[in-house]
Amino acid sequence: MSAKRKATKKVYLDDPSVLGEHAPTIHDLMTVADGIEVRDTEIFVSPSGYTKTYYVTGLPSTVHFAYLNRFFHIGADVHIGIHVDPGDNALAMSKRTKMMTKIEAEILGEQKAGTNKQIAFLQQQYQLLEREREELRLGIERLFYVTLIFTVSSPDRDEFVAACERIEREGFEGFLIREAYKEHDLGLRAVAPIGENVLRHPIEMTATALANAFPFTNSHFSHEYGVPIGIDWSSGHLNRYDAWHENLANHNMIVIGTSGGGKSFLLKGLVSRSAAFGIRHVIVDYDGEYGALVNALGGVTIRIDERSPHKFNPFELSEEEEKLPDGTIRRFVDIKEKISEMERLISSMAHLHSDTDHLDAYTTASINNLLQKMYEEDFQFTPDPESLYERKDSWERDAKGDRLIIRQKRSQPRFSDFYTKLQRAADEDNRLEELLMRLRRFREDGTEGMFDCYSNVELQDTPIIHFDLSSLSEKSLARKLGMQVVLEWVIERFVKKNVNMRKRVIIDEAQKMLESEDHAHFLEDVFRRIRKRSGSAVAASQDFLKFAENEHGRAIVQNSATKVLLKQAKSDKDAVMEVFGLEDQEFDDLVGFRKGKGRWIVGEEVFYNQLNAFDEEAELFSTTFAQSEHQLAMQRRELA
Numbered sequence: 001m002s003a004k005r006k007a008t009k010k011v012y013l014d015d016p017s018v019l020g021e022h023a024p025t026i027h028d029l030m031t032v033a034d035g036i037e038v039r040d041t042e043i044f045v046s047p048s049g050y051t052k053t054y055y056v057t058g059l060p061s062t063v064h065f066a067y068l069n070r071f072f073h074i075g076a077d078v079h080i081g082i083h084v085d086p087g088d089n090a091l092a093m094s095k096r097t098k099m100m101t102k103i104e105a106e107i108l109g110e111q112k113a114g115t116n117k118q119i120a121f122l123q124q125q126y127q128l129l130e131r132e133r134e135e136l137r138l139g140i141e142r143l144f145y146v147t148l149i150f151t152v153s154s155p156d157r158d159e160f161v162a163a164c165e166r167i168e169r170e171g172f173e174g175f176l177i178r179e180a181y182k183e184h185d186l187g188l189r190a191v192a193p194i195g196e197n198v199l200r201h202p203i204e205m206t207a208t209a210l211a212n213a214f215p216f217t218n219s220h221f222s223h224e225y226g227v228p229i230g231i232d233w234s235s236g237h238l239n240r241y242d243a244w245h246e247n248l249a250n251h252n253m254i255v256i257g258t259s260g261g262g263k264s265f266l267l268k269g270l271v272s273r274s275a276a277f278g279i280r281h282v283i284v285d286y287d288g289e290y291g292a293l294v295n296a297l298g299g300v301t302i303r304i305d306e307r308s309p310h311k312f313n314p315f316e317l318s319e320e321e322e323k324l325p326d327g328t329i330r331r332f333v334d335i336k337e338k339i340s341e342m343e344r345l346i347s348s349m350a351h352l353h354s355d356t357d358h359l360d361a362y363t364t365a366s367i368n369n370l371l372q373k374m375y376e377e378d379f380q381f382t383p384d385p386e387s388l389y390e391r392k393d394s395w396e397r398d399a400k401g402d403r404l405i406i407r408q409k410r411s412q413p414r415f416s417d418f419y420t421k422l423q424r425a426a427d428e429d430n431r432l433e434e435l436l437m438r439l440r441r442f443r444e445d446g447t448e449g450m451f452d453c454y455s456n457v458e459l460q461d462t463p464i465i466h467f468d469l470s471s472l473s474e475k476s477l478a479r480k481l482g483m484q485v486v487l488e489w490v491i492e493r494f495v496k497k498n499v500n501m502r503k504r505v506i507i508d509e510a511q512k513m514l515e516s517e518d519h520a521h522f523l524e525d526v527f528r529r530i531r532k533r534s535g536s537a538v539a540a541s542q543d544f545l546k547f548a549e550n551e552h553g554r555a556i557v558q559n560s561a562t563k564v565l566l567k568q569a570k571s572d573k574d575a576v577m578e579v580f581g582l583e584d585q586e587f588d589d590l591v592g593f594r595k596g597k598g599r600w601i602v603g604e605e606v607f608y609n610q611l612n613a614f615d616e617e618a619e620l621f622s623t624t625f626a627q628s629e630h631q632l633a634m635q636r637r638e639l640a
Contacts, residue, residue, distance in 0.1 A: 049155030052160075053184045055178055068214070080191065081190045081191035082146060082213060083149070083200075085145045085146075093137060107126075144204075147190070147197055149190045186199040222239055227277050251504075253539075257564075258542055262596045263540050264540075265613075267540055272297060283464065285466060286483065300462050301466040311454065311456045316455055317375065318493060319496070321498070333383050345485070346371075352481060366435075371418065374417055379412075388410060389410060415449075448481075459494055469483060487526050499534065506540065510523060561602070567595075568593075597611075
């Protein structure tokens with residue numbers, strides 16, 4: 001009986017005949033396998049486009065947090081594969097000892113020869129190796145062998161070639177990168193989801209360097225029903241943002257950028273696109289930059305100055321709405337909060353021209369007591385909303401004759417009412433005479449009495465209400481007081497109403513409010529009050545140091561779920577890095593940002609966004625084309 005010889009067959013992983021049996025072939029890894037062509041210098045897949053593989057053979061001597069982020073900014077799609085194998089610490093220490101011995105010999109040779117050109121460099125290398133060896137010995141660091149492979153892909157040939165040329169000609173500072181020539185299919189297998197490291201080119205890396213390699217940004221950030229805010233400039237993905245998203249702790253935002261960095265450009269884009277989604281806005285405009293945009297969007301501009309026909313009474317009290325757990329709406333009047341806010345406003349008035357000479361505890365307590373008597377005793381307001389209205393037994397037309405009403409709002413207190421009570425109290429208590437003198441200028445007939453009045457403005461059903469403060473004198477500090485009065489009135493008449501409506505209040509040049517303790521405290525409280533009522537407060541500033549150096553400013557940053565960093569000034573580096581937890585490389589990237597580009601921190605997500613404007617939008621978003629009503633009036637006078 002003859003023995004039969006068993007047939008054998010060699011199996012190659014890239015043999016198409018073994019699909020599904022062993023490891024997948026390159027064809028398995030492609031979404032569209034038809035038309036695949038593996039070339040020496042690239043991979044071509046029709047219709048997907050072109051792909052080239054590279055691997056890293058050396059790192060810079062110093063690496064920063066998320067240092068691989070720069071790989072995503074070459075103008076094409078990039079995918080990175082990181083393959084990690086544990087190293088032998090004892091072997092690594094021995095290797096470093098040998099290298100240190102060699103460097104010592106080189107230094108000694110340089111000294112004997114009298115040539116000192118390389119000594120400084122060699123000493124630096126020696127100290128670096130010594131530190132690494134000591135950290136490995138103490139267990140502070142661990143050693144890994146890491147293969148870093150990345151692919152560059154694009155369906156467009158020109159884009160693909162340009163991206164590859166940028167890597168091969170310009171490179172990345174400190175990185176040693178090689179093309180996987182004739183091995184692009186192996187490199188693709190290492191980067192693809194199968195994660196098969198068949199193209200092994202390991203480099204030594206400590207645990208710290210390995211941890212810093214991972215890019216903690218989301219190039220595909222998007223809220224499903226959010227407002228389009230631009231394009232992720234590394235991936236080209238559309239970013240949508242919803243300030244009211246359920247995953248965010250609050251709806252507040254802070255936007256920080258140097259002058260010319262695109263702060264107003266970004267906010268105008270956010271306002272115009274949010275308005276299309278039914279979000280109502282109030283803009284408190286310090287420099288009068290938003291007029292053209294507001295007019296184009298059908299909003300209303302209200303100019304604030306001594307000659308303006310628009311009057312605002314900050315002492316006015318309104319009912320507010322609160323949504324209960326069962327879905328019903330409770331209406332009430334928060335008198336205690338109003339008294340507290342008016343106490344702060346009066347303190348701001350008293351300190352407006354003497355910020356260093358603060359009111360004592362007795363005077364502050366007297367202000368609170370007089371306000372409580374005015375609201376609760378003189379005007380007899382209670383938490384019941386009906387206390388705000390006159391009781392009538394018959395229907396009558398409203399002031400415009402448009403509708404029948406059976407109740408009418410009662411007269412509201414104003415600054416003169418408080419001042420009269422203070423005057424009577426000072427007649428009996430001379431400790432209040434100084435406060436009386438400080439506040440005299442704010443009476444109706446005083447030099448700064450523009451806010452001692454009855455309100456004559458009703459918030460119309462418009463998408464945007466714009467308060468232009470640019471006509472107020474900055475030298476007299478009236479503009480900062482105007483910001484406080486307008487914000488107080490906006491909270492009473494805008495934020496507290498329509499609890500189910502999404503509302504956003506933008507405070508431009510918010511750092512101006514941080515220049516005095518009273519205004520800084522008030523601004524922080526504005527963010528708290530708007531947040532409490534499900535609104536969104538937005539602080540925009542070109543002077544971040546004032547936020548970083550002020551406890552109320554830091555509280556605003558910390559309590560804003562959304563933070564946007566635009567182009568930054570080098571002088572703010574330490575403050576920005578400390579508050580936002582950035583590394584050197586991340587801050588250096590911010591310095592080079594162009595207009596509209598920003599680093600967004602939304603909750604726990606980080607992404608880089610570029611707001612691109614259409615031709616029609618660009619003119620409205622650019623501050624150059626936007627003028628305040630005051631500036632326009634001055635131009636008309638010159639022409640006349």
